[in-house]
Amino acid sequence: MKICSSIRTQIHAVLVLSAALCISVVLLSSTSTQEAIQGTRTFFDCNSALSNFYVTVDKMDSFAREWVYSREQMDYENYRGQAALAWKELETIRTLGDSQLTWRLGRLENMLNYYQQPIDQLMAGETAVYETYNMLSYRCMLIRNTATTYYAYLADYLQESADAVQARWEKKWIAQMAALTLLVAAGMFISSSYSKGILRPIQTMTQNARKVQHGDFQLEPVERAPSELAVMADAFAEMAGQVEQNIDVLKKNAQLEQILLRKESERLSMQNLVTQAELRSLQAQINPHFLFNTLSMISKSAYLSHDATTSELIDRLAQFLRYALDKSSTTSTLREEIQSIENYLFIQKKRFAGRLDFVVDVPDQIPNLQMPAIVLQPLVENAIKHGVDPLTEEAVISLKVRASGRRVRIQIEDNGIGMSAQQLEELQSYLDLGLDSSSGGRDGGIGLSNVYRRLRVYFGGNFQFSIESEENCGTLITISLPVEEDV
Amino acid sequence: MKKLFAMLLAFSMVFAMAACGNNAANNGGADNGGANAGGTEDGGSAEQLHFVYVSPLLSHPIWLIAKEGFETACDELGIQGDWVGPQGLSSEEMAQLVDTAVAQEADAIISQSICPVQPLQNAIDAGVKVLLVDGDHADLDGRLAYLGKDLEKQAQLMYEEVAKVIPEDEKIVMSIQCADLTSQFYVDQNNAVEEAFSQHPGGFELVNTTLSKSDKATGTNEWLNTFNTYPEVNVCINLAAEAASACVTASDELGITEDLVIVGVDDTDENLALLREGKILCTSVVSFWNYGYQAAYWLYQNITEDRVPEQVVNDAGTMMVTQDNIDTYNELLKVKVDLPEA
Known part of the structure; x- marks a missing residue:
């Protein structure tokens, strides 16, 4: 930033310039007036001297003619005195300094000399008294x-x-007017220049203030500012820099707070899920022994009535319910999960008769890893409910488990109606946001989202969950879990 | 930029003040001309020639032509010239003005014959150069020259113009009006007219001579008296500048202008107007311009170069203005003739 002289200095300069202008005008006017007064005074002095000259000449003549007859020395001295006075008066008039008038005075001096001639001639005896007198x-x-x-x-x-x-006054007046005009014009220019020198930095600073107001901290440089404004501009720029730094810190803090809030929200959601599960567990534990005993009695009664199918169905149902009640709030193993799903599929197979086929492909050497209970059943239930239920025949749901390295991949696939890309995107969004898919109207029981969240709580980030689906081409859910040592 | 303008301001103020200061300083002798009657614009100096023109009439229109010529010559030659004279004809006052010029140690005096001889002679005796115009003093010893009308020539020209309109067999009955008869000049002028017209075949009679006293009212009154007393007058000779217009005024009043042949002298505006109207036949002019211009030149050439005219009496360019040359005669009157080299 180029710093110019201070506002105070500039104002002083303008004031000094104005004062000089006024003084000049007053001096010039005063000179003119003084000159006119002096001229008038001199004229009146000379006019008086001329008047005295003629009076003196009369006196001189009187003494001279008296002397012609008296020839007394006193008369002659008086004559000479008056003559000297007359010459002196002429000298006074000469002070006017006018060459023409001075020349004219020379003519009068000649006349005084001319007057003297008869006296000299009389003294020399060349003329008579009477003639001299005349x-x-x-x-x-x-x-x-x-x-x-x-x-x-x-x-x-x-x-x-x-x-x-008057001519000189007119010249002076023209000169003064010209000088005044020039001075006023130059004064206006300088004032304008000074004003700009002050206003331009202020305008730049105002623009900078507006920028800061709108969050833009890229400030325009303040050029050629007076020293006071330069100090203000520097201070403002420094303040703006500090404000920018503070805002960055606040932004970072806000982001951190947002992350913390999301974590807290997730924790509360999990706690809510646990609470829900506990509530379900409590509801499910309402006299479970009575339920299991009853189911066992019905199974034995069906067996005794030679209805083996019904007996097995009831047995499988009882095993499935027992597993669900026992493991609802605890962990289980992959094999127990598969055993439970086989019971479930047996029941569902009887339900759908020939319309639905289940394929379970689980090798024996699959690691029996620990995992949250009741994870696969909701997925299979969803496949039945949303995937193949609308189909009238040849509906197939397959459960395939594979081990690969230190991970186990579980796939649940159906050939049902599948999902559109939009539906799949919405479902994925629900899972990412931790919302229950039931809120989107897809699930009435323990939803897909519940499964996902429990896996995430259990495995942290060390699991993979993907959904692949196309409309009318079925759905494939793949879960990749680490073996137990990695959990 | 601001410093530059500040310096410019200061410079302009100093310049303005300096310019005004110079004006004040220069006023001492810059504007001092013109106070003298016929002087130069330069201030007088001890070495400067001083010519005094003692005219018979200070501000008579015809003499103002001479004044103009005198002032022009003074300006050209750097002479301090004074144009002085009485308001009305006064030989005594002219004498005093000549004496004053001598007392003031003037270098030269131009005057006319109305001025008495003695003061002019005193001036010559005191070493002052004297030149007479318009009217001569033949007995003035030592005058440089006389510039004036050739009275015989003027009278002859008048007769020639009158003879064009008066038949040879018709008698000329004339009345003359002049300004004054105390001067020999007017006497000579009248005599020359009488002599020129006496040659008329049809006969000539001068019935009356009156004086205008250089005053038109007086002249008009005199002409009325003349016409009433001498109704047979058919030629009116006016030998004073104002006399012709006075004559026309009187004849108009009596309704006889058409019956008269009126001749004037001098080319005053009034006379020229009457000439254009055809109320006067002609007017005799002599170069009053040269009365001033050439007179001053001759004196100057005499004082500075010792030149003298070949003869003392010189015609200043007598001519007759008629309706034929009224628009061109003026330039002919301003021809300057230098004195022959010494």
């Missing part, structure tokens, strides 16, 4: 007669001086 009188009259002309000269001089003063 000559002096006439020559004095000639001088006196010039008064009108010389007053006119002085008036002309005054007129010319006035014209000259």
Whole structure:
């Protein structure tokens, strides 16, 4: 950021400039006025001197003519004194400095000399007294007669001086107006420049403030700011940087809090599931012995009545229920799960008669790993309920278990109606969000989601659960579980 | 940029103040011309020539032409020229003005014959160059020259113009009006007219001579008296500038202008207007311009180069203005003739 002089300095500069302008104008006006006053005063002095000159010449003539007859030294001295005074008055007028008027005064001086001639001639005895007297009188009259002309000269001089003063004043006025115009124009330019120098950084700072207000911390640089504004701009930029850092920290904290909240939500969901399972368990434990005894009695009664099928169905049902009641809140093994599913399939097979075929493909060497109980039954139940129930014949549900390395892959497949891509996506979303699939209307019992969540709680992230399905082409659910040592 | 403008401001202020200061400083001698009556625009100096033109009438229109010529010459030659004179005809006042010029140690004086001889002679005796115009003093010893009308030529030209409109067998009954008869000039002028017209075959009679006193009202009154007293007058010779218009005024009043042949002198605006109207036949002119211009030149050439005219009496360019040359005569009057080299 380029820092210019301070606002205070700039304001001082403008004020000093304005003051200089005003002083200049006042000085110029004062000079003109002073000149006019001085000129007028000088003129009146000279006018007075000219008047005195003619009065003095009269006195001089009076003394001179008196001397012509008296020949007294005192009269002559008086004459000479008055003559000297007349010359002095002319010298006073010369102070006007006007060359034309000075030349004219030279003519008057010649006339004074001309006046003196008869006296000199009388003293030299060249002229008679009477003749001298008349000559002096006439020559004095000639001088006196010039008064009108010389007053006119002085008036002309005054007129010319006035014209000259006016002309000079007009020139000055034009010069002053030109200078004023220039100064005002330049002043406006400089003021505008100073204003811009102050306003532009303020506008940039305002834009920066708006940016910060809208969360944009990419601030425009503040160029050529006065020092005060430069300090403010620096402080603002620093503050904006700190705000940006604080907001980043807050964002990270919020993300962490969100993760924690989701974890907490998952924990609460799990607790809810457990509670639900416990509730189901409690409901299921309502006099189970009475139920099992009753079922055993019915089985034996059917057997005694030579109804082996019914007897076996009841036995299988009793085994399935016992497993479900015993293992509902505990873990089980893969083999127990398969045994339970075989009981379930036996019952379902009798139910669907020839419409449904079950294929169970479980090798003997499959590791008997530990796993949550009642995991496969809901999946098979879903396959029957949503996959093959709508089919009238040749419905097949297969359960295939394979060991691969240190993992066991369990596949439940049906050839039912399958799911559309949208339905499959929705189902996958339910599982990802931990929601019960029943909320989507697909499951009335322990839902697919329940199975998924229990597997996740049990195995953590060390299991795989995938659903593959196409509309009218069946559904394949694959679960990959680690062997026991890895759990 | 701001510093640049600040410097520019300071410079402009200093410039404005300096310019005004210079104006004030220069006022001492810049505008001092024009106070003198016919002087130069430069201030006078001790070495500057000082010419005084003592005219018979300070502000008479015809003499103002001479003044214009005098001022033009003074400007061209750098002479300090004073145009002075009485408001009305006054030989005494002219004498005093000549004496004043001598007292002021003027270098040259131009005047007219109404001024008495003695002051002019005193001036010449005091070393002042004197040149007479319009009217001469033949007895003035030492005058440089006389520039004026050739009175015989003027009278002859007048007769020639009158003879064009008066049949040879018709008698000329004339009345003359001039400004004054105290000057020999007017006497000579009248005599020249009488002599020129006396050659008319049909006969000539001068019945009356009156004076206008350089005043039109006076002239008009005199002409009314003349027409009433001498109704037979058929030629009116006006030897004063204002006399012709006075004559026309009187004849118009009596309704006899058509019956008269009126001749004037000088090319005043009034006379030229009457000439265009056909109320006067012609007007005699002499170059009043040269009374001022050439007179000043001759004196200057004499003082500075010792040149002298071949003869003392010189025609300043007498001619007759008629309706034929009224638009062109003026330029012919401004021809300058230099003095021959010494």
